Amino acid sequence: MNSENVQTKWGQFISLVIVFFFWGFVGSANDILIPVFKKVFTLSQVQSQLVAWAFYAAYFVGSIIFFLISLKSDVLQKFGYKKTLAAGLLLSAVGSFLFIPAATMQSFPFFLTALFTVGLGFSIQQIVANPLAIKMGSPVTGAHRLTLAGGVNSFGTTIGAILLGIAIFGLGEGKKTALSLEDIKFPFMMLGIAFIVVAVFMLLSKIEDPIKEEEVVVVQEHKSFRVFDYPQLYLGMLAIFIYVGTEVTIISNLPALLQTKEFGGILEESIAPFIALYWGSLMIGRWNGGVNVFKTSNLVNTALKFIVPAIAFGVIIGANIFAQHDVSGFYIYPFWILIFILVSFVGGKNAGKTLMLFGFSGLAMMFIGLVYPDTEIAKFFFISGGLFLSIMWPSIFDLAIAGLGKNTGKASSFLIMMILGGGVIPLLQGSICDLDSASPEGVFGISWTHFSYIVPLLGFAYLSFYGFYCPKVLKKQGVLYVESEGGGH
Numbered sequence: 001m002n003s004e005n006v007q008t009k010w011g012q013f014i015s016l017v018i019v020f021f022f023w024g025f026v027g028s029a030n031d032i033l034i035p036v037f038k039k040v041f042t043l044s045q046v047q048s049q050l051v052a053w054a055f056y057a058a059y060f061v062g063s064i065i066f067f068l069i070s071l072k073s074d075v076l077q078k079f080g081y082k083k084t085l086a087a088g089l090l091l092s093a094v095g096s097f098l099f100i101p102a103a104t105m106q107s108f109p110f111f112l113t114a115l116f117t118v119g120l121g122f123s124i125q126q127i128v129a130n131p132l133a134i135k136m137g138s139p140v141t142g143a144h145r146l147t148l149a150g151g152v153n154s155f156g157t158t159i160g161a162i163l164l165g166i167a168i169f170g171l172g173e174g175k176k177t178a179l180s181l182e183d184i185k186f187p188f189m190m191l192g193i194a195f196i197v198v199a200v201f202m203l204l205s206k207i208e209d210p211i212k213e214e215e216v217v218v219v220q221e222h223k224s225f226r227v228f229d230y231p232q233l234y235l236g237m238l239a240i241f242i243y244v245g246t247e248v249t250i251i252s253n254l255p256a257l258l259q260t261k262e263f264g265g266i267l268e269e270s271i272a273p274f275i276a277l278y279w280g281s282l283m284i285g286r287w288n289g290g291v292n293v294f295k296t297s298n299l300v301n302t303a304l305k306f307i308v309p310a311i312a313f314g315v316i317i318g319a320n321i322f323a324q325h326d327v328s329g330f331y332i333y334p335f336w337i338l339i340f341i342l343v344s345f346v347g348g349k350n351a352g353k354t355l356m357l358f359g360f361s362g363l364a365m366m367f368i369g370l371v372y373p374d375t376e377i378a379k380f381f382f383i384s385g386g387l388f389l390s391i392m393w394p395s396i397f398d399l400a401i402a403g404l405g406k407n408t409g410k411a412s413s414f415l416i417m418m419i420l421g422g423g424v425i426p427l428l429q430g431s432i433c434d435l436d437s438a439s440p441e442g443v444f445g446i447s448w449t450h451f452s453y454i455v456p457l458l459g460f461a462y463l464s465f466y467g468f469y470c471p472k473v474l475k476k477q478g479v480l481y482v483e484s485e486g487g488g489h
Contacts, residue, residue: 016133061123281390291304363460
């Protein structure tokens with residue numbers, strides 16, 4: 001049977017996307033933990049960003065370990081996709097349960113260890129789930145399935161912060177203002193149980209391991225694969241590092257920004273809706289990008305580009321209303337969504353053009369957020385960074401591996417390792433925020449915490465440059481056009 005005619009195994013795929021939901025759920029929950037830990041443990045802003053460091057460094061370490069083991073034995077071929085995926089889920093369950101003794105001991109290093117362990121499990125899950133999703137049907141529709149899985153991941157990021165906020169602070173007028181680490185135990189105990197349940201479900205499910213691939217001996221043009229032979233790759237590795245770092249740093253440092261006097265002194269228990277709006281912005285963008293994977297008429301496609309973001313925004317508002325959050329200030333946000341939609345029409349499916357335009361748009365949003373005098377409006381310019389980051393992952397990835405042929409697999413592993421940027425760049429921005437302690441007068445008439453958003457501004461600048469420059473490099477190599485499907489990391 002022709003592989004292109006293989007139908008997507010939807011029953012198995014739906015089982016798999018539960019894992020994508022978990023990645024998003026825990027990722028956004030970290031942003032609730034950062035201000036909580038900062039207050040309880042009396043941390044500086046840069047110290048509080050160690051939460052992001054522990055989580056994203058685990059991805060890097062886990063990928064390295066898996067790569068080294070795979071040099072001697074192909075883990076996926078030897079143990080199978082289901083068993084390896086279940087092992088990753090169980091490792092994340094162990095990390096979740098470690099939150100209980102960490103809270104009892106009131107130890108910040110112990111919490112970081114627990115979070116690192118969860119992240120190690122996630123790194124295994126990422127390595128397994130992404131190729132498995134691609135192989136659950138025709139290779140031609142593999143990118144489409146990843147797009148849909150990315151949409152589920154974004155839904156997890158949107159509601160994760162809200163649900164953890166409810167678990168820690170409560171609902172409505174009964175919200176707690178006195179923070180206790182004891183309140184962290186129950187949600188993470190339930191999360192650990194959920195990981196185990198899903199692991200068992202995966203083992204008992206009808207998910208089939210892809211047909212084992214025979215090793216193909218290929219005559220190498222070079223004696224060894226060298227990253228620096230491919231400008232699109234090494235510049236793309238930096239782009240992935242900066243992209244993930246920018247995505248994480250905007251939201252990881254947002255609670256500190258909102259807690260400043262100039263931004264209203266918003267307390268920890270009121271941060272969750274803003275975190276949900278940021279991650280929801282990525283959901284809006286990825287759902288919008290996902291419209292491109294369906295074969296529809298131009299008229300229907302254009303209509304969906306407006307309808308789908310409206311539905312996604314409704315999900316964000318609905319989830320916040322359920323949590324009894326005041327979201328009256330959010331109703332001006334469709335202004336930024338409309339800008340995003342218009343830019344997406346101009347970018348189309350051209351990876352380089354899309355990345356350049358969204359990078360420049362994100363740069364403009366960060367700049368306006370830095371100079372706009374009304375901070376009630378300025379914060380939405382920063383939050384809108386999520387919209388313009390939302391569909392960058394596939395554009396960067398597609399440009400970075402273009403023209404690499406048989407070296408695509410090796411290149412992909414190097415790109416995945418660059419997720420480490422999510423742990424490094426927030427530390428850089430956090431260190432700028434901490435200058436407010438020594439220099440409370442700030443800089444250029446604003447606080448250092450406000451000025452720290454120069455970091456994501458510079459990140460967007462590089463991403464825009466990569467989108468502009470990389471196609472020129474590829475053109476010299478004879479690769480004239482790179483198309484990108486909507487989706488996201």
